[in-house]
Amino acid sequence: QVQLVQSGAEVRKPGASVKVSCKASGYTFTSYDFNWVRQASGQGLEWMGWMNPDSGNRGYVQKFQDRVAMTWDTSTSTAYMELSTLRSDDTAVYFCARTYHATGALDQWGQGTLVTVSS
Amino acid sequence: DIQLTQSPSSVSASVGDRVTITCRASQDISSWLAWYQQTPGKAPKLLIFAASSLQSGVPSRFRGSGSGTDFTLTISSLQPEDSATYYCQHADSFPWTFGQGTKVEIK
Numbered sequence: 001q002v003q004l005v006q007s008g009a010e011v012r013k014p015g016a017s018v019k020v021s022c023k024a025s026g027y028t029f030t031s032y033d034f035n036w037v038r039q040a041s042g043q044g045l046e047w048m049g050w051m052n053p054d055s056g057n058r059g060y061v062q063k064f065q066d067r068v069a070m071t072w073d074t075s076t077s078t079a080y081m082e083l084s085t086l087r088s089d090d091t092a093v094y095f096c097a098r099t100y101h102a103t104g105a106l107d108q109w110g111q112g113t114l115v116t117v118s119s
Numbered sequence: 120d121i122q123l124t125q126s127p128s129s130v131s132a133s134v135g136d137r138v139t140i141t142c143r144a145s146q147d148i149s150s151w152l153a154w155y156q157q158t159p160g161k162a163p164k165l166l167i168f169a170a171s172s173l174q175s176g177v178p179s180r181f182r183g184s185g186s187g188t189d190f191t192l193t194i195s196s197l198q199p200e201d202s203a204t205y206y207c208q209h210a211d212s213f214p215w216t217f218g219q220g221t222k223v224e225i226k
Contacts, residue, residue: 037163044206044217044218044219044220045155045157045163045206045208045217045220046217047208047214047215047216047217049214050213059213061214062214095162095163097162097163100165100168103168103169103172103210104151104153104168104208104209104210104211104215105153105165105168105169105174105208105210106153106163106165106208107165107168107174109162109163109164110162111162112162
């Protein structure tokens with residue numbers, strides 16, 4: 001079955017970087033777009049951007065443009081999201097999610113990775 | 120950016136009740152709308168895509184409708200396991216955004 005399995009919780013100091021991984025299985029990795037969505041504690045969902053492992057195209061929300069990098073390794077079917085210059089308000093659960101064909105809907109999600117930014 | 124406004128922000132209803140959640144877009148998004156259900160500590164689960172298409176495996180008591188700027192998620196007969204927060208999300212143009220969420224509680 002389709003699964004997205006994310007890396008474990010991380011703790012970073014302000015100004016540092018974090019790289020979260022998302023390993024896909026059960027389908028052809030390059031056939032679907034990937035997205036990253038975050039959620040601060042008790043808050044709503046915030047879409048950060050997307051990437052297409054086949055075309056190499058990607059796009060980021062403007063507020064993250066200078067600090068985020070979404071990459072992938074097709075040999076291991078793994079997507080990565082690196083966020084740099086971390087601030088305390090980056091403390092959140094980060095989800096990877098697959099786009100369902102051309103619908104724009106996110107049909108498969110990772111379990112989430114808690115990133116805590118604290119001095 | 121397109122803004123999505125959900126109402127109500129929370130609703131309390133009894134088992135068997137009909138529950139309706141609305142999502143209003145700040146501009147025309149055609150049918151580029153999805154609905155998700157999220158329970159505490161879990162990832163969101165896709166319920167509806169393309170405004171009215173039921174995702175495989177989702178109970179038929181969930182129904183999505185609407186197009187343009189006004190959309191509705193209806194739970195025809197509320198069940199205990201439907202206690203969750205529900206989000207709408209548009210995919211009309213980048214950046215995609217989510218509504219602020221509607222918490223559904225069981226009386």
